[in-house]
Amino acid sequence: MRKRTPATAAKPAARQPTGEAPDRSPNPAAPVRIRRAAVSDIPQITELDERVTRIAKPDYWRDVFYRYGSRRQEERFFLVAEHDQGAPAAPLLGFIVGEVRAWEFGSEPCGWVFAFSVDPKARQQYIGERLFGAISEMFRAAGIRTMRTMVARDNQLHLAFFRSEGMMAGHYIQLEKELD
Numbered sequence: 001m002r003k004r005t006p007a008t009a010a011k012p013a014a015r016q017p018t019g020e021a022p023d024r025s026p027n028p029a030a031p032v033r034i035r036r037a038a039v040s041d042i043p044q045i046t047e048l049d050e051r052v053t054r055i056a057k058p059d060y061w062r063d064v065f066y067r068y069g070s071r072r073q074e075e076r077f078f079l080v081a082e083h084d085q086g087a088p089a090a091p092l093l094g095f096i097v098g099e100v101r102a103w104e105f106g107s108e109p110c111g112w113v114f115a116f117s118v119d120p121k122a123r124q125q126y127i128g129e130r131l132f133g134a135i136s137e138m139f140r141a142a143g144i145r146t147m148r149t150m151v152a153r154d155n156q157l158h159l160a161f162f163r164s165e166g167m168m169a170g171h172y173i174q175l176e177k178e179l180d
């Protein structure tokens with residue numbers, strides 16, 4: 001398997017911008033900080049998610065924060081990325097949410113990532129990788145050795161990202177049925 005720089009480490013500015021493509025090199029003038037989400041982040045998280053998914057879900061995000069951002073924090077991780085400007089109201093650049101799930105369908109405890117977004121204006125600057133690396137470290141510290149997520153099979157962006165982080169098809173498949 002291809003060896004990768006750990007996502008928690010700062011990467012060298014290896015990627016060169018070409019044409020109209022965004023500048024993918026890390027910007028040392030605007031370092032990114034990863035931290036746990038706070039209740040005051042909910043409006044920005046809701047707004048970012050609405051921009052990405054085109055569906056406003058304020059109740060959902062309040063509930064996700066209550067369940068994953070404020071309880072059982074040793075196994076539930078709701079992280080945000082922000083410009084590390086030292087300002088109290090630095091804009092959010094992205095978020096990731098996951099939890100330890102144990103013994104679902106006989107599966108040993110694993111780390112599930114079930115929500116993940118980077119601001120479209122801040123993509124391809126390794127912020128997604130930083131968030132993914134941070135939650136991976138938290139799962140590892142919780143004793144977890146396997147991470148899982150779910151992607152739409154035709155979503156090339158999600159597949160490219162998770163594949164680049166070393167995730168591959170697992171040995172479970174998802175089944176579904178339309179209910180009348």
Ligand SMILES: CC(C)(COP(=O)(O)OP(=O)(O)OC[C@H]1O[C@@H](n2cnc3c(N)ncnc32)[C@H](O)[C@@H]1OP(=O)(O)O)[C@@H](O)C(=O)NCCC(=O)NCCS
Binds near residue numbers: 119124158160
């Ligand atoms: C997937 C996502 C989180 C990636 O975030 P990002 O900060 O732009 O990604 P990174 O800069 O950390 O990229 C890491 C790697 O992912 C892959 N990747 C990222 N963007 C890519 C793109 N547009 N095309 C191809 N590969 C890409 C690359 O392999 C990249 O590393 P490399 O360029 O060194 O090979 C972001 O695109 C996103 O938020 N997408 C929408 C997610 C969504 O739909 N959320 C709502 C439902 S939960």
